[in-house]
Amino acid sequence: MLNIRYEKTTNPKPLPEKDNPLKFGTIFTDHMFAMNYEEGKGWFDPRVVPYQKISLEPSAMVFHYGQEMFEGLKAYKTDDGRTLLFRPNKNIERANRTNRRICIPEIDEEDFLQAIKAVVKMDEAWIPTKPGTSLYIRPFIIATDEFLGVRPSSTYLFMIILSPVGAYYPEGLNPVKIWIEDEYVRAVRGGIGEAKTGGNYVASLAAQMKAHEEGYSQVLWLDGVERKYIEEVGAMNIFFKINGTVVTPKLNGSILPGVTRDSVINLCKHWGLSVEERRISVDELLEAAKDGSLEEVWGTGTAAVISPVGHLRFEDTVLQIKDGGIGEISQKLYDTVTGIQLGRIEDPFGWTVEVQ
Structure with a gap:
């Protein structure tokens, strides 16, 4: 002590x-x-x-x-x-x-x-x-x-x-626009991508500035080797709901293991939703958006908590997620996580610690 x-x-x-x-x-x-x-x-x-x-x-x-x-x-x-x-x-x-x-x-x-x-x-x-x-x-x-x-x-x-x-993004809980980066690389497996150190964040600034100039809030990174698998957003982990299944990139050594990410996975499983931690390619994402099976996208992080994503851009393709509004799961997750954090709803996992 x-x-x-x-x-x-x-x-x-x-x-x-x-x-x-x-x-x-x-x-x-x-x-x-x-x-x-x-x-x-x-x-x-x-x-x-x-x-x-x-x-x-x-x-x-x-x-x-x-x-x-x-x-x-x-x-x-x-x-x-x-x-x-x-x-x-x-x-x-x-x-x-x-x-x-x-x-x-x-x-x-x-x-x-x-x-x-x-x-x-x-x-x-x-x-x-x-x-x-x-x-x-x-x-x-x-x-x-x-x-x-x-x-x-x-x-x-x-x-x-x-x-x-207050809110990390000026949009608050309103959906943000995310730029899928295809030029720069944030981290590679075996590097320090899973560590919370400043080098990971300064590496993201050039792409982030480019995205901001185009009206996008954050950058979604692809893997640094094959340049085709989704990894994480600059300040958040990322989730997709595809055909009723919640999908998030599997931790691979270059993705930060987010506390809110882990909380969301536990909550979705607790609610009986199908959850997959796996590799997901940008091509699979584009196809899901095209055929209508991409139902919802949201980011998770300590700063933003839950941040719904209304639009994704990859190269010259702009994807609107459903009607561009807040999805049902995003809203439920935000209400539940913040409700637990504020002591307003039951905490079945014992996540909160009181300061006395």
Whole structure:
């Protein structure tokens, strides 16, 4: 168990105005969690301190070799005033899987959860309560050795910052338009596609900019070898309902194993729907759209939760999914996941964890 020290801010910020819409990831709370690592000493000095700038040498290895990881999860305020986390242990498991892949020391899972709870409890007043809002939690680790050479760092800084947020996409729950990318590649099996590290996201920016210029919200990636199998969207995993069956790309080492993805698979099976995790080609997708068997498309992710897809574009072909509106399963999944997160409906899986 961590012996966390606390330093409360003497200059608290004003809380966001309740009637003003929250843009995603632009406002940060009063406090943050921090903890250091040294080889031979381990993780030490866990602390909750005022949100502040950090000082690093220009030679810090994170700037030169990208040895860093991050996670994302949320806290929610229930109608009766409790604070709930949604499946934090899955995010912690994934964080340590990323750590192993990029040679960052792992953090004990109980310590990790204690750190999240500590900083969330400190800034509990920042959790928004308007529909569609939540408190976004961003844990991350950076390499801090002052050294120009390619090797794992021997020192690290672990931090958790918090941000009250609204919808990730401006469209909210309205269907988004997705561009299927055929020029750039995000990741390949054996690389770091399944790790949550910044390199995967910077690799997506050129294609994302191209898609935005054409009026599309996000990029849907194809596999990096054969360039024909669907993988994931830039900020989400992807699902298709084809002839009554829910289909999502099988995890293959280049796809991020999303917590919301896993939740959706469990819910669909719980409801008796047929679910397949398998390879799905863009040709199969185009054919399903052409013959009318493509009934619904949606993305899943911590930030967006459930994001219905109304249009897909591949090369010069634009596909409208049914009537371009929100599908029945997308709506039911959104209502169920957010209902569990907010403590408003039964949680048959034991997914929520209370911050006390």
